[in-house]
Amino acid sequence: MMNDEEVILVNFWSSPFGCRVKIAMEEKGIPYKYIEEDLFNKSSFLSAINPVHKKVPVLVHNHKPICESLNILEYVDEIWSDRSPRFLASDPHQRAQARFWANFIDRELYEASQKIYIGKGEEQVVGKNEVLRILKLVEGELGDKPFFGGDNLGLVDITLVPFYSRFYTWETFGKFSIEEECPGLMAWAKRCMQKESVAKSLPDPLKIYNFILELNKYYY
Ligand code: GSH
DSSP states (O other): OOTTOOEEEEEOTTOHHHHHHHHHHHHHTOOOEEEEOOTTSOOHHHHHHSTTTOOSOEEEETTEEEESHHHHHHHHHHHTTTSSOOSSOSSHHHHHHHHHHHHHHHHHHHHHHHHHHHOOTHHHHHHHHHHHHHHHHHHHHHTTOSBTTBSSOOHHHHHHGGGGGGHHHHHHHHTOOHHHHOHHHHHHHHHHHTSHHHHTTSOOHHHHHHHHHHHHHHTO
16 A cells, blocks of 8 residues: 555444444555544535435545445445455456345344334334345345355355444344344354454444434434
8 A cells, every 4th residue: 555545544433334444444544544423514525525325324535425335335345455355356257146136135124123213113023024035034144154255255245244333222222133143144243243344343232332322312
């Protein structure tokens, strides 16, 4: 990496999307500057670097912004392609499959999980069932592999693992056990947590739970 490169991550601490980028940077060993964005009082810098959605994370590489976490993961893998691990395989079919599952998780899981902690009564049950349906499908895709990416973390691992920090919140609000329902996926999550890149990037589950309780009081 050239010394004059500037890499900035604009994020909010609880964001599972931003957490993906942190893990990716740690896995590749790329130093970066971290800027915490106040999502309750957004900066003009955020509007400038993500004018369409005004959301985090945004990676700013040599003054050029890149938005959307999955897009950022692919960018990081391409720009620092000489650094292992590669998040995407070289085989086109494997790449296509990884993108399919990363997109599936991205589109479905966060929204379904919100029904558990924002919804009431029947909606909470619907959310819990949706989350379990998604997690079981994903667990089936993992099969006997240590990681979705094979021996190393890949696109799908990095997309999914930040949600592990939220399992406690989902289970507490939804009154269910992911360990009981998806033991294979829990074993995978614990395997991921043995990696320093993951352990140091994921927020504390209790801090997330308390934050969501506060949000529920004031916003939802
Ligand atoms: N699809 C986006 C990605 O993958 O980067 C989702 C980003 C996202 O929803 N970020 C949230 C945000 O910035 C934080 S967790 N919310 C601010 C807002 O919605 O105004």
